[in-house]
Every structure is written in C-alpha cells, then in structure tokens.
Amino acid sequence: MIDIQGLTYTYPASETPALNGIDLTVPEGQLCAVIGANGAGKSTLCYAIAGFVPHFYNGTLTGRVTVAGRDVVATPLAELAGEIGLVFANPFNQITGARFTVREEVAFGLENLGVPRDDMLARVDAALALVGLAGLGDRSPYALSGGQQQRVALASVIVMRPRVLVLDEPTSQLDPVGTREVFETLAGLAQAGGTTVVLVEHKPEWIAVHADRVVVLSAGRVVLDGPPAEVLAAPELSGYGLAPTRYTQAARLAVGRGLAPGDRPLPVTLEQAAPFFTDRVSP
Numbered sequence: 001m002i003d004i005q006g007l008t009y010t011y012p013a014s015e016t017p018a019l020n021g022i023d024l025t026v027p028e029g030q031l032c033a034v035i036g037a038n039g040a041g042k043s044t045l046c047y048a049i050a051g052f053v054p055h056f057y058n059g060t061l062t063g064r065v066t067v068a069g070r071d072v073v074a075t076p077l078a079e080l081a082g083e084i085g086l087v088f089a090n091p092f093n094q095i096t097g098a099r100f101t102v103r104e105e106v107a108f109g110l111e112n113l114g115v116p117r118d119d120m121l122a123r124v125d126a127a128l129a130l131v132g133l134a135g136l137g138d139r140s141p142y143a144l145s146g147g148q149q150q151r152v153a154l155a156s157v158i159v160m161r162p163r164v165l166v167l168d169e170p171t172s173q174l175d176p177v178g179t180r181e182v183f184e185t186l187a188g189l190a191q192a193g194g195t196t197v198v199l200v201e202h203k204p205e206w207i208a209v210h211a212d213r214v215v216v217l218s219a220g221r222v223v224l225d226g227p228p229a230e231v232l233a234a235p236e237l238s239g240y241g242l243a244p245t246r247y248t249q250a251a252r253l254a255v256g257r258g259l260a261p262g263d264r265p266l267p268v269t270l271e272q273a274a275p276f277f278t279d280r281v282s283p
C-alpha cells in the first residue's frame, strides 16, 4: 500500500537531508509504528507519505514514494487527500478555524466532497463516537482541552475513510485512558477495516501491544525494522535515544543481576513478562 524506495529529502535552505535513503514497504492493513529521537525525521516521513513533502514544503527529493498505486510526487495534493489522511502532531494545525462546532469541524472535508447531508451527519457522529467524543458535537472546537482537540483532529481525518492513515504523535496530549482508546481505535481500523496505518508514537507499552511492526528512525535513516517483540527488546534501542517498555527494563535488570536466566527473549508486554518472571525464576 505504501512503497518508499531510496527516499532522500532535504528541506529548503537546509544542508543535511531530513530523510536519507529510506526504503520502506507497508502492506495494506498493517499498523506500522515509527519511533525515533527528536529530529530523527519522523514528522518528515509522515509528510512524505501524505505528499506535503514535496508539494507543500518544496525542498529537494530523490527516490520514489508510491501510495495506493499513486506516485506521490507526481500526484497533486488534493488528489492524494482522498486516499491518505494525515493527522498532524499539533491539533491546532488541523482545526480549520472556519467552523463553530465540533460536528461542523469534523464535517468540513465531507462538505467539500459533496457528500449528501444525512449521510454526512451519520458519518460525522460515527467518527465522533469512535474517538470518544460522542455528545461534544455542539461544542466549539476551541472550548475543548488539548486532548479533546487531538481527538477532533483524528475524527476529522477518520471521517474521510482514507485507505492510508498517517498519524504524527496523535496521543501526545492524551491521558492513559485516551491513549488506550486511540490505540484501540487505530488497531480496529487496521484489522477490521483494512486501513493501512503509519503511527509515530513515543509510548512503547502501547506500541508493543498494538503495532504489527516497529520502524526505528535515526538521523533520517531506518536503523531497525521488525516485529515489536524484536525491535523493542533490541539492545541497540537506547543507543538511538529510545526507552524500551517497563517490562523489558525490568527483565533486563533481573537478568543482569542473575535473578532470571538470560537465555530467553526479553518480554515487551505484560502478557510476556508474567511467564518470564514466574517460569524458572532463580531461588
């Protein structure tokens, strides 16, 4: 669904490339988490998949980005928007400012597509319910908390039913309950709906449970790529400025102190940690 070959991109007036030789193929229906330290290129990768790079940011791009069969560089942004939904890191960038209520805000993109009114209202209410905002449809988007605005931004993209959903830190302002709801929503869209999801996130415990795959970026390159159980337990992770899950940390400490045998894969989830600590524990 997403096919990136040899992508190198440099922002205008910048010396060093923000993305440097990225090869990445994401099949339909996969939930692919992207992690990396500050400045690693995560946001830029989101922009490149959604076409904001190079259509909005210009700069110098080499290589090829194909999404849903379309060459992103050759396809106008408006045409890509029908297939690819991008949720920005800061919800202020998403909220149009042109609408008075949350419901109107979420309906904005559908209005532009000319979706019939009854159909539109049903889709908007379904999207609001999906992100846990049912009942807030009549509020002003500006009378909401940061976390609620983040959910409005997500709803306004989900309502368009994109085949590819790209999310840049969509839970940064959410509490643990909100974070769990967003992850469950995204996993549901990927599993049941076949939506391809690229998710930039910092919360390894949630990635470990819900992602099909984890890609680690460092200085514009893919440095690790694999299933969560492999990537999140990799000893190199901290060298890229990233923390493993609390379960991996505890298990690594236990092995280091000789409290647990070191011949088994380290757990990345609670479900894996429980047997790790109870099977064959040292006396």
Ligand SMILES: Nc1ncnc2c1ncn2[C@@H]1O[C@H](COP(=O)(O)OP(=O)(O)O)[C@@H](O)[C@H]1O
Binding pocket: 011, 012, 014, 017, 018, 036, 037, 038, 039, 040, 041, 042, 043, 044, 045
């Ligand atoms: N608009 C911009 N103009 C010039 N350089 C930028 C711009 N946005 C980001 N960069 C640079 O590109 C690199 C990758 O940034 P970014 O994709 O935002 O990383 P991340 O999202 O992983 O923190 C960084 O070195 C950053 O300074």
Ligand SMILES: [Mg+2]
Binding pocket: 042, 043, 044, 089, 168
């Ligand atoms: Mg970023």
